[in-house]
Amino acid sequence: MRIDSSVSATLVSWGNAWLAGHTGLDVVVDRLEGAAGPQVVAAHTAGGVDEGTLRAFLMDRRIEGLSSLRLALPAPGDPLGLTGPPAFNGVAIDAGQAAIAVLPGRCFGLVPGEDRRGSSYSGIRWTVHEASTTPPDLPSLAEAERALTAAMRSATEALLAVTGPAQGFPTAFHGGDDAEGTLAPGYPGQAHRVGALAARLALALRLADERGLTAGQISARGEALRDLDRVVRRARVAAHHALV
Numbered sequence: 001m002r003i004d005s006s007v008s009a010t011l012v013s014w015g016n017a018w019l020a021g022h023t024g025l026d027v028v029v030d031r032l033e034g035a036a037g038p039q040v041v042a043a044h045t046a047g048g049v050d051e052g053t054l055r056a057f058l059m060d061r062r063i064e065g066l067s068s069l070r071l072a073l074p075a076p077g078d079p080l081g082l083t084g085p086p087a088f089n090g091v092a093i094d095a096g097q098a099a100i101a102v103l104p105g106r107c108f109g110l111v112p113g114e115d116r117r118g119s120s121y122s123g124i125r126w127t128v129h130e131a132s133t134t135p136p137d138l139p140s141l142a143e144a145e146r147a148l149t150a151a152m153r154s155a156t157e158a159l160l161a162v163t164g165p166a167q168g169f170p171t172a173f174h175g176g177d178d179a180e181g182t183l184a185p186g187y188p189g190q191a192h193r194v195g196a197l198a199a200r201l202a203l204a205l206r207l208a209d210e211r212g213l214t215a216g217q218i219s220a221r222g223e224a225l226r227d228l229d230r231v232v233r234r235a236r237v238a239a240h241h242a243l244v
Contacts, residue, residue: 005035005036006073006097006199006202006236007032007035007036007097007112007124008071008072008073008097008098008099008110008112009071009073009097009199009236009240010031010032010035010036011028011032011054011069011099011110012069012070012071012099012240013182013183013184013187013195013240013243014027014028014031014032014184015028015058015069015099016068016069016184016186016240016243016244017184017185017186017187017243018058019062019066019067019068019069020186020243022184022185022186023184023185023186025055025058025059026055028058029054029055031184032054032124033123036123036124037115037121037122037123037124038115038121038123038124039053039054039055039123039124039126040052040053040054040115040123040124040125040126041053041054041056041057041110041125041126041127041128042125042126042127042128043057043127043128044128054126057126057128061101061103061108064103064104065103065104066101066102066103067102067103067104068102068244069099069100069101069102069244070099070100070102070135070136070241070244071097071098071099071100071236071237071240071241072092072097072098072099072100072109072136072237073096073097073233073236073237074089074092074093074096074097074098075093075096075229075230075233076093078230078233079092079093080136080138080233080234080237081098081100081136081138081237082098082136083131083132083134083135083136084131084132084134085130085131085132087129088109088111088129088130088131088132091109091111091127091129092109092111095111095112095113097111097112098110098111098112099112099126100131102133105133106130106133107130107131107132107133108128108129108130108131109128109129109130109131110126110127110128110129111126111127111129112124112125112126113125113126113127138234138237138238138241139234139238140238141188141190141191141194141238141239141242142190143238144194144231144234144235144238144239145190145193145194145235147231147234147235148194148197148198148201148231148232148235150231151227151228151231151232152197152201152228154224154227154228155224155225155227155228182195182196182199183195183196183239183240184243186243187239187242187243188242188243190242191238191239191240191242191243192239194235194238194239195235195236195239195240197235198232198233198235198236198239199236201228201232202229202232202233202236205225205228205229205232
């Protein structure tokens with residue numbers, strides 16, 4: 001189930017800050033619950049499904065040697081941050097995101113989905129999958145920043161050429177301090193800069209509106225936004241891996 005929030009990015013950012021000693025586990029959980037409600041983890045076992053709190057899951061994995069968390073922001077045809085196996089890749093692509101817990105000799109993929117129980121309970125249910133230990137091929141932070149700047153310029157030029165009531169980017173493109181995706185303490189300044197810009201652009205892409213445009217205008221706009229989306233996702237992943 002796709003959720004309209006990159007809660008995986010929050011888990012990776014604050015989880016890595018915790019693993020590096022820059023914050024506490026309680027802060028990690030508070031950030032996640034403040035953004036998306038209660039957090040539970042479901043893992044398939046020989047006896048069925050074992051469900052517990054995210055806090056307990058992270059603590060248990062830390063005892064087992066959890067060293068870092070990786071972010072995946074895949075899309076159909078672009079499995080960004082994923083290296084298999086196919087079963088995990090398919091679920092993560094459907095969700096549009098995942099967090100990967102790196103342990104000695106093995107990795108676990110965590111895929112978020114909506115968790116609704118009754119009329120008042122709303123949170124996140126993470127499902128656990130076996131993940132490949134092969135590191136993904138990702139751009140460096142410097143490469144991601146250069147590509148993001150170039151893509152933003154190209155997309156702006158393309159969208160300004162599309163006349164109509166929905167031309168250009170929505171207001172979120174121009175910045176603001178409330179964009180999701182703020183990195184946790186401990187990340188370098190460049191990562192904060194790239195992550196903040198990429199998060200704002202990701203929000204703008206979600207809010208992009210095509211009402212009132214012709215078919216030709218929609219095609220031109222769509223191509224510009226798809227190119228930017230690909231670069232934005234890479235920039236976000238690069239920024240979130242900067243602490244690792």
